Amino acid sequence: MDEAKLLQSIPSQAAFRQSTHQQTPQQITPSRDIAREQSIVLLQSFVQVLAAKDKNTHSHVNRVYKLTQEWTTYLRRRWMHLDQDFEAIEIAALLHDIGKVGVLDEVLLKPSALTPSEREHLEAHSELGYQMIRDYPGIQEVAQAVRHHHERFDGKGYPLGLKAKQIPIGARMIAIVDAYDAITSDRPYRRARSHEVALGEILNAAGQQFCPELVPTFIQFMHARNT
Numbered sequence: 001m002d003e004a005k006l007l008q009s010i011p012s013q014a015a016f017r018q019s020t021h022q023q024t025p026q027q028i029t030p031s032r033d034i035a036r037e038q039s040i041v042l043l044q045s046f047v048q049v050l051a052a053k054d055k056n057t058h059s060h061v062n063r064v065y066k067l068t069q070e071w072t073t074y075l076r077r078r079w080m081h082l083d084q085d086f087e088a089i090e091i092a093a094l095l096h097d098i099g100k101v102g103v104l105d106e107v108l109l110k111p112s113a114l115t116p117s118e119r120e121h122l123e124a125h126s127e128l129g130y131q132m133i134r135d136y137p138g139i140q141e142v143a144q145a146v147r148h149h150h151e152r153f154d155g156k157g158y159p160l161g162l163k164a165k166q167i168p169i170g171a172r173m174i175a176i177v178d179a180y181d182a183i184t185s186d187r188p189y190r191r192a193r194s195h196e197v198a199l200g201e202i203l204n205a206a207g208q209q210f211c212p213e214l215v216p217t218f219i220q221f222m223h224a225r226n227t
């Protein structure tokens with residue numbers, strides 16, 4: 001399924017979730033509004049541009065979106081007391097790398113290691129993605145998660161060097177799923193590593209790169225998913 005179809009599928013998935021017995025009153029309350037729906041329709045053009053520009057990024061964001069959505073579905077059952085806008089996190093997962101439409105092809109598609117200036121150019125994608133979508137109504141939380149998905153829990157990430165819970169929860173979740181997908185995917189310069197290696201690396205980086213409260217829930221979710 002391409003990203004445009006994934007975006008279009010969000011309303012029906014949300015409606016399905018709201019109809020299940022697992023939902024709490026807070027979750028049944030629609031988290032989305034007409035403004036958000038209209039924004040998502042308009043943002044499909046950005047998604048289509050990114051898909052045409054870089055098939056690998058296209059595949060990556062689809063996987064990150066699907067895994068994030070599975071994780072939020074898992075968390076909905078366990079954090080029923082929280083009035084958390086999980087749908088915003090799911091949309092942010094789909095849009096997290098949208099700023100890569102502004103990255104030069106010779107950098108985005110370069111098969112070898114990037115120079116420091118090329119890396120700086122690539123790393124601008126999270127701030128650019130935020131600037132691209134921030135003025136669309138109904139998706140402010142989405143835009144913040146997109147902006148901060150490369151922050152680190154220890155404050156050594158980018159673009160702002162936020163630390164710990166200064167980083168929006170959606171961004172902290174996407175960072176974990178993003179890393180899992182990166183580790184378990186083939187790259188031009190290395191082969192994909194195993195599911196077990198990925199979970200081990202994420203666990204080792206809890207408290208440094210990743211939120212130490214979210215990492216255990218991700219590991220639990222992945223164990224439940226694979227059993």
Ligand SMILES: [Fe+2]
Nearest residue numbers: 096097149150
């Ligand atoms: Fe990114």
